[in-house]
Amino acid sequence: MQLGFIGVGNIGTPMCRHLIEAGHTVLAYDVSADHLARIVNLGAQAADSPRAVAQACDIIFSSLPGPREIEQVALGEDGIIEAARPGLIYVDLSTNAPATAQEVCAALAEQGVIMLDAPVSGGVIGAERGTLAVMVGGDLKTFETCKPLLEHIGANVFHVGDIGSGCxxxxxxxxxxxxxxxxxxxxxxxxxxxxxxxxxxxxxxxxxxxxxxxxxxxxxxxxxxxxxxxxxxxxxxxxxxxxxxxxxxxxxxxxxxxxxxxxxxxxxxxxxxxxxxxxxxxxxxxxxxxxxxxxxxx
Structure with a gap:
């Protein structure tokens, strides 16, 4: 299974690293060349856009600063939606507005993409240790598919309810x-x-x-x-x-x-x-x- 990871900053990097250490092939993207180089040194492959990640991957994770960046990555130019296809799963680990998660989910769903909102708690230390709490909103079957991957990231993984409820x-x-x-x-x-x-x-x-x-x-x-x-x-x-x-x-x-x-x-x-x-x-x-x-x- 090819995984993607968009946003490898202070918290994204250790989360991505845990997936790599678990034996998964990860294609990563970040607007910062330094951040991208750091995760490549830890074993990831580099992509030049969220679209490129979506084209190559089955499940995409993102860890981004906020709603504006999430909308850009998912729906903007060279975003995930430009390579959308039925069966693609997008798991956003960012802290987002519930309404934004719902809007992005609806737009991606029109192209067959299933989205989970899965914000995390525990900070950089929790991300480094793999002990984060992960709060997931969205389709239960998709949650069950992604749960083994999320358990590499967090020690406590919760399904909260419908999309946006994790936020x-x-x-x-x-x-x-x-x-x-x-x-x-x-x-x-x-x-x-x-x-x-x-x-x-x-x-x-x-x-x-x-x-x-x-x-x-x-x-x-x-x-x-x-x-x-x-x-x-x-x-x-x-x-x-x-x-x-x-x-x-x-x-x-x-x-x-x-x-x-x-x-x-x-x-x-x-x-x-x-x-x-x-x-x-x-x-x-x-x-x-x-x-x-x-x-x-x-």
């Missing part, structure tokens, strides 16, 4: 992660300024009812003032904006999400959009002139 699950997950990060930043700032040892406070919260995945960013990132990007504020802003747009469409008030996106706007306005998502803590730190820092545990 819904991913946006909700990310919105909760961002809100939890902002809330954890306030709590850690308050506790450490009151004199509690940062590591002890972290251990107590993680052993108690305030525990969350977001707290892990403190000993790993914030305690050392390390905001080098894993998952950037700019990407987080894009995802949260998509969730808030979904709230508008469904008339669901998202009060905490609205507060959190304004914190992100503040960081972006200060030129920190390329910093790690954990830098949400700096909004609180700057407001109270206090840093949540601690020496590394011995």
């Amino acid at each position: 819904v699950a991913k946006l909700i997950n990310n919105m909760l992660a961002f809100i939890n990060t902002a809330a954890a930043s306030e709590g850690m700032a308050l506790g450490t300024k009151a004199g509690v040892d940062p590591h002890k406070l972290y251990d107590i919260v993680q052993a108690s009812s305030g525990a969350s995945w977001a707290m892990n960013q403190f000993p790993n990132k914030v305690f050392h003032g390390d905001f080098t990007p894993g998952f950037t504020i700019d990407l987080a802003y894009k995802d949260l904006r998509l969730a808030l747009e979904m709230g508008d469409q469904l008339s669901v008030p998202l009060l905490m999400g609205s507060i959190c996106i304004n914190l992100m706007r503040q960081l972006r306005a200060n030129g920190a959009g390329g910093d790690d998502m954990s830098s949400l803590a700096r909004v609180v730190e700057d407001a109270i002139d206090w840093q949540i820092r601690a020496p590394q545990n011995m």
